[in-house]
Amino acid sequence: MAWYKEWFDSPYYHILYKNRDEQEAQICLTNMFNLVPIVKGSKILDIPCGRGRHAAYLAKNGYQVTGVDLSLESIAYAKENYQGLSNLEFFVHDMRVPFREGYYDYVLNFFTSFGYFETETENVACLQALAKNLKKEGTLILDFFNTERVLKELVQKEEVKVEGISFYIERELQGKFLVKTIRFTDKGQDYCFQERVMAISPEEFRNYFKQAGLRPLRVFGNYFLEPYDEFMPRVIWVLVKE
Structure with missing residues (x-):
């Protein structure tokens, strides 16, 4: 089983990352949509959407939002907790396959939800699938x-304690992949999970985008949308479908 199918469906994934700064991501979305004004009612695909917090935030701000994710657990949670929003829907779906071709004005891919696959060919195919969801001249934010x-x-190496569980984390570069190994014990049971993400450079991304028919418009370096440079923590691409 692929690491992301096992780990993202585990309740321990959500425990370990429960303290992620969700407010920063919402600031990013707000700043982005102030920078590139979007008409209320625009169709947005959040892929993968996790448990749906950001999809719900967007829906509450007047957009027509679809959240899709490969995790059955995450989509079940999202459907249960955000069922009161008529302009929000959730589906289980693999982002390597187009969801609704030529339908969306915007596609969002946040929180390093890319680079999970074993080959560059798969990375390009995934970007091509994401692009197919967009209308012509639609925007992908990655x-x-x-x-x-x-x-x-x-x-x-580090130890992170959350909800009484000590997570022992090791990180290393294995070939082209940044690998994070997560070990812990809970209720007498030992667990071990991995995260495995391809270490993709901006130059490699530009090559992928060209093959996927996507043209970079802007590149930012953090969730406050300051210009990207090598010292910034993020690379946030704003791309248009050609």
């Missing part, structure tokens, strides 16, 4: 970690 900075500042 948020990835700054590979150069991550590798320079890599914390090889």
Whole structure:
């Protein structure tokens, strides 16, 4: 089983990352839509959407939003917790396959939700699928970690305590992949999960985009949309479908 299918459906994934700064991501979305004004009612695809918090935030701001994710658990949670919003829908779906071709004004791919696959061919195919969901001249916003900075500042080992569980985390570069191994014990049971993300450079991304028919418009370096440089924590691409 692929690591992301097992890990993202685990309740421990949501425990470990429960303290992620969701407010920063919402600031990013607000800033982005102030920078590139979007007509209320525009169709937005959040892919993958996780448990749907950001899709719900967008729906509450007047957009027609679809959230899709490969995780059965995450989509079940989203449907249960955000069922009161008529302009919001959720589906289980693999982002490597187009969902609704030529339908969306915007496609969002946030929180390094890319680079999970084993080959560059699969990465390009995934981007092509994301692009197919867009109308002509629609916009894809893709948020990835700054590979150069991550590798320079890599914390090889750390312990994180959340809800009484001690997560022992090790990080290393294995070939082209940044691998995070997560070990912990809960209720007498030992667990081990991995995250495995391809360390993709901005130059490699530009090559992918060209093959996928996507043209970069802007590149930002954090959720406050400051210009990207090698010292920034993120690489946030704003791309248009050609």
